[in-house]
Amino acid sequence: MAAKTPSEKAADTRAYNKTVKEATGKREAFEAANPKRFKTIQDHPGAGRTPRQSYSLMGNTDKAPNLHGQRELSGPDGSDVWHGQHTMAPVKDMMPVNRRWEDFAPHEQSRVLRSAAKFGVTPESAHRALGSQVDRAYAHEGGHHDSFYSPAEDRTRDGSLSPRARLKVSAKDNGVPFGVQAAANAITSPQNTFVRPDKETGKAAYPNDEAASHAIQWAKSGKTGAEYHYHPDYYVPREDKVEKTVTRKNGTKATELVKKDGDNRAYPVNGYPRNHALAIDVTHQVLNGKQLSNAWKPTAGEKVSAYHNSWVDPHGSSQFWVSDTHSGGGAFAPHLENKKGEGGQQAYMGIKGIHAFHDHVARNVMQERGLNSLTNMQSAQWSEEKRRRGDNHDSSLNTYGKHLHTEVHPGQQKLF
Known part of the structure; x- marks a missing residue:
């Protein structure tokens, strides 16, 4: 295949820049039309100097046990040993961990970011979209989320078995x-x-x-x-x-x-x-x-x-953000959602490397807030996105109590 001429390359650049400009404009218009979706814990009166401080003031207790290596120590009765240890047989039962963003070569990262930009998504916009929804999730649940990855002996508030x-x-x-x-x-x-x-x-x-x-x-x-x-x-x-x-x-x-x-x-x-x-x-x-x-x-x-x-x-070194409809497009690119299926989320999620990009952004959001478990944060975000879409009938919120979506931590009403 013949190499492109300088004029053809210039035309491609102009077309790309036009696409990015239009996509960015659509995202910015969506953000402006949905200000509540993008409010963060820092927008709350009395918030701390940083998100980490604000979570502490909110009474956050959602800190996982120590991150640990791939070893199994089960309880004498076969129950999960949760505090500081793995729960099953990780080496035998685990799948290889996906490539991290940090494992991508610079040119690979650039390709992902250029592709995401065509949908109006940047590292900053993705961080803001996920962070605001995580904040909303924890505020709704009083600073603590009952994760569906919680210890296998747990039961939900209605007496049902917890998911795990x-x-x-x-x-x-x-x-x-x-x-x-x-x-x-x-x-x-x-x-x-x-x-x-x-x-x-x-x-x-x-x-x-x-x-x-x-x-x-x-x-x-x-x-x-x-x-x-x-x-x-x-x-x-x-x-x-x-x-x-x-x-x-x-x-x-x-x-x-x-x-x-x-x-x-x-x-x-x-x-x-x-x-x-x-x-x-x-x-x-x-x-x-x-x-x-x-x-x-x-x-x-x-x-x-x-x-x-x-x-x-759930809490080991293999944690990797799971990007599906709710925690991929819904979390990082909500402006692409369209109930008629025309919003472009599917094409965006098809970008090669987008899962690693999301995992990287999610880890930054987690660390910024002083959270220690990516899976717990994902469970909270997943529940919040289901709540936002009105899908409480099959969300984990319904699992933990029929009216949980109405519970708000004292003092948080003005934020969300």
């Missing part, structure tokens, strides 16, 4: 190591509800974990992922479908292949069938002696592997 406790109980019921249960949860998490209130009891229910347990039991029965994916009672082949005009989230019309009316074939659990099949096959390999990372690594994405590690090792 649920995974541990499921692992025991399924007769598998905790890491296998965590991996199946992570693999089946896309397009799956994490937690919601049970329709009958109102207590926490975990559809994602139900899907994970289904995959594990399928693997233990000796059946493969392909047998699940193409099961005649579930799978609808192309030739059995009909064309139908549907309305997409963005309001446009499209012709898609769908099941015929009256066709009752359906998968028994939520989530993508291909992901479920992968969880089955990974579980089968691990139960037959293969290392989890070797069984899963060829197909593991940055988001799901980091999510898995957060369950296995």
Whole structure:
């Protein structure tokens, strides 16, 4: 391919600068139109000189135990030893930690930042967007957040098992190591509800974990992922479908292949069938002696592997910010959100290296506030973003009490 001429390069530069200017203008307009979203703890009357001081004045107690190396010390009764130690078998059950921002070469960092700038995102704007939402989360919860990565013996305020406790109980019921249960949860998490209130009891229910347990039991029965994916009672082949005009989230019309009316074939659990099949096959390999990372690594994405590690090792050196819709685009680039699906978040999240960039910004936000656990801060932000979107029915807020979203730390009302 012939090299570009100077005039072609100049044209490319002008086009890039125009895109960045327009995207930056849209972000700045969004910030100006949503001032409450970007207020920080420092905007509160009586705040300290720094965010760290303000968190101390707020009564923050959300400080994790000592960060520790990859060693396992379990309690005499098999319970988690939380204070200062790992909780499961990290070396065996962990996935490799994603590349950190600091591991990127300067030209790689520059490429990510140039790509992000085309969406109006800069390190400063990302820091401000995440920091303000973290502040809002901790202020709403009185300076302490009941993380869904909390010790596995914990229960929620309505008496339900805490999320991590649920995974541990499921692992025991399924007769598998905790890491296998965590991996199946992570693999089946896309397009799956994490937690919601049970329709009958109102207590926490975990559809994602139900899907994970289904995959594990399928693997233990000796059946493969392909047998699940193409099961005649579930799978609808192309030739059995009909064309139908549907309305997409963005309001446009499209012709898609769908099941015929009256066709009752359906998968028994939520989530993508291909992901479920992968969880089955990974579980089968691990139960037959293969290392989890070797069984899963060829197909593991940055988001799901980091999510898995957060369950296995919530407060260790492997912590890595998990960037999904809520804690990726919603946290760092809220101006890209659009309920019709036209906001550009998906394209932004597709930037190669964006996960490492988010992790870097999140660590700076954490350190600025004197917090010691990235997973705890992520859980708080995730809950706040769900609250902001009005998704309390399947957010961790509902898990910890039906009316928690109305609780505000004394003196914080004026801030948020």
